[in-house]
Amino acid sequence: MILRRCCCLLFLVPLLLRAGTTPIPIHFEHVVGERPLRFDTTMYQNEQHQPYAISMVRYYVSAIRLHCEGNEDVTSEKFFLVDASDSTTTTITLPRVPIGTYRSISFTIGVDSAHNCSGPQEGVLDPIRGMFWAWNTGYIFMKVEGTSPVSPSPGHLVEVHIGGFRQPYNNIARIELPIVEDPVRGIYVRVDVGAILQTLDLSSVSSITTPAAAAPITALYPRVFHIIRSTER
Amino acid sequence: MSPRILAALLVVSLIAYATSEENPTMRIEARDVVPTLPKRFGKPVYDLRSSRISVDGFLLGRELFYDQILSRDSSTSCGSCHQHFAAFGHVDHTLSHGIDGRIGKRNVPAIQNEIWSSTFMWDGGVTHMDLQPIAPITDTSEMGETLDRVIKKLSASTKYRRMFRSAFRTETITTYHMLKALSQFIALMVSADARYDRMMEHRDVYTDQEQRGLLAFRARCAACHREPLFTDGSYRNNGIGMDTALRDVGRFAITADPADSLKFKVPSLRNVDRTYPYMHDGRFRTLRAVLDHYGRGTFFGRSPDPALKSTVGMKEHEKKDILAFLLTLTDSTFLHDRRFVDPNIR
Numbered sequence: 051m052i053l054r055r056c057c058c059l060l061f062l063v064p065l066l067l068r069a070g071t072t073p074i075p076i077h078f079e080h081v082v083g084e085r086p087l088r089f090d091t092t093m094y095q096n097e098q099h100q101p102y103a104i105s106m107v108r109y110y111v112s113a114i115r116l117h118c119e120g121n122e123d124v125t126s127e128k129f130f131l132v133d134a135s136d137s138t139t140t141t142i143t144l145p146r147v148p149i150g151t152y153r154s155i156s157f158t159i160g161v162d163s164a165h166n167c168s169g170p171q172e173g174v175l176d177p178i179r180g181m182f183w184a185w186n187t188g189y190i191f192m193k194v195e196g197t198s199p200v201s202p203s204p205g206h207l208v209e210v211h212i213g214g215f216r217q218p219y220n221n222i223a224r225i226e227l228p229i230v231e232d233p234v235r236g237i238y239v240r241v242d243v244g245a246i247l248q249t250l251d252l253s254s255v256s257s258i259t260t261p262a263a264a265a266p267i268t269a270l271y272p273r274v275f276h277i278i279r280s281t282e283r
Numbered sequence: 284m285s286p287r288i289l290a291a292l293l294v295v296s297l298i299a300y301a302t303s304e305e306n307p308t309m310r311i312e313a314r315d316v317v318p319t320l321p322k323r324f325g326k327p328v329y330d331l332r333s334s335r336i337s338v339d340g341f342l343l344g345r346e347l348f349y350d351q352i353l354s355r356d357s358s359t360s361c362g363s364c365h366q367h368f369a370a371f372g373h374v375d376h377t378l379s380h381g382i383d384g385r386i387g388k389r390n391v392p393a394i395q396n397e398i399w400s401s402t403f404m405w406d407g408g409v410t411h412m413d414l415q416p417i418a419p420i421t422d423t424s425e426m427g428e429t430l431d432r433v434i435k436k437l438s439a440s441t442k443y444r445r446m447f448r449s450a451f452r453t454e455t456i457t458t459y460h461m462l463k464a465l466s467q468f469i470a471l472m473v474s475a476d477a478r479y480d481r482m483m484e485h486r487d488v489y490t491d492q493e494q495r496g497l498l499a500f501r502a503r504c505a506a507c508h509r510e511p512l513f514t515d516g517s518y519r520n521n522g523i524g525m526d527t528a529l530r531d532v533g534r535f536a537i538t539a540d541p542a543d544s545l546k547f548k549v550p551s552l553r554n555v556d557r558t559y560p561y562m563h564d565g566r567f568r569t570l571r572a573v574l575d576h577y578g579r580g581t582f583f584g585r586s587p588d589p590a591l592k593s594t595v596g597m598k599e600h601e602k603k604d605i606l607a608f609l610l611t612l613t614d615s616t617f618l619h620d621r622r623f624v625d626p627n628i629r
Contacts, residue, residue: 169334169413170462177417178430178458184417186537187410219539262539 071146076237080134082244100252102198107134109192113158119151131174156226160191163215201256214261221268227277238278245273316341319473323511329398336467339450344468349625354426356382364391370554377565385424390565395474405547405563408537413462474553476616496608499601506590507549518546522582526564545584574602
């Protein structure tokens with residue numbers, strides 16, 4: 051009898067532990083400047099007054115880490131492929147986050163060098179996803195494609211493919227954003243796609259598809275990724 | 284019955300026998316998929332332990348290698364360009380040929396001893412053997428297909444569903460398993476039984492001329508074409524100058540480092556007699572022309588490789604001896620290995 055009671059208690063232990071955790075969704079909201087991102091039909095303008103439309107925004111998010119005040123950080127080793135046109139991919143949920151005070155979130159835009167170097171991968175890293183350079187082995191960390199009437203490329207295409215994991219063109223980027231809510235229930239990250247095309251002269255640089263060419267673009271990430279304080283939205 | 288008719292009947296029945304499904308000489312057994320790993324070659328770069336070769340995996344890889352289904356218009360297979368009798372290079376074409384009669388950018392390289400290589404392609408852009416096939420499959424002037432469509436086509440095929448099931452115990456066909464199967468086929472493409480190898484293992488002896496050729500080769504060429512793989516895997520500007528049509532910058536396109544401009548990977552010289560034409564753009568039709576280039580000492584480009592110094596001033600008799608030596612790198616065992624024969628040729 052006592053033994054049975056002990057067993058019951060043992061079963062309760064994980065439940066008790068889990069009671070102190072909560073799922074935290076991370077929402078990625080895509081905008082161009084102040085306007086929401088709409089594909090293909092909406093024209094935007096960069097600072098050179100060049101009009102453009104966006105047709106694709108995809109990027110890898112990995113190594114997510116919630117930095118905890120006074121407790122252990124929460125980390126995720128998974129890879130996520132966010133596709134701005136697919137709402138099933140724009141929210142990443144960390145399933146069991148201990149309730150606590152978190153001061154910041156950090157994540158990688160890209161794929162670490164180990165996963166670039168160790169042969170074919172599966173799941174969201176399957177090269178079938180089109181986020182892979184076949185001629186210069188490695189993942190495309192971020193793809194922004196669209197059109198601009200000023201682009202000299204066939205079909206007036208504009209393409210920015212950011213990748214490259216080797217020095218001197220290591221474009222694996224770490225983003226860290228502050229969290230101000232306490233307790234945090236959801237994290238809203240605003241992704242300003244416009245910031246990537248904002249300073250480019252699309253009439254001469256309409257195609258960026260090498261690690262070297264993409265390197266200056268990653269420097270713009272602080273203008274691309276912002277946190278929105280909006281759990282009460 | 285006359286002896287002539289008897290002989291003809293014998294030949295016909297032999298051919299019928301050789302091409303029948305049950306032909307025991309064409310059957311692949313477990314011992315056939317054990318890779319040859321000569322000690323002299325060192326430890327393979329490719330991890331054979333985590334990517335074990337099975338009979339079913341090898342057979343699937345071979346089927347894929349020779350199947351045009353991998354190309355957009357079902358015209359081109361890996362084997363279309365990579366011909367067994369040419370050490371899986373392509374004789375006579377200066378540049379690769381692809382779908383819709385398109386012409387590619389570079390001379391088809393041989394496929395041999397790839398498990399000892401850490402980079403692939405003339406510019407070394409591909410850094411893992413498993414990932415190499417994606418490049419020709421998706422290149423618009425080679426096989427011009429998307430991985431998405433390849434996997435859809437394979438998944439729609441009863442034959443491939445069965446073969447993937449036997450090889451990987453999987454019901455869903457994925458890029459991962461397709462690439463692993465191709466690697467199981469390619470990993471076995473080991474050339475290690477040329478007369479050179481037998482001489483090194485004291486199973487054969489060189490003629491005087493071949494021996495002189497070996498010594499001249501070691502003095503003149505081996506700085507880059509290092510034995511026993513006959514490449515050191517490095518990238519070098521061999522001084523032939525930029526081609527005028529494609530203006531191929533070589534390794535520079537991968538690294539964006541000006542020092543890499545016009546550098547290409549040193550190709551292995553194994554089976555070199557069978558892989559003409561030569562150089563990344565196939566500009567030389569004969570080995571003689573290659574030796575003439577190196578011997579002449581007129582090198583183009585900003586920074587011809589310093590090692591080229593050793594080739595300058597090659598004497599006529601040295602060239603002849605080196606040519607005789609190069610022929611000893613032809614590996615008939617490899618070129619006639621029954622395991623690599625297109626299974627669908629009847």
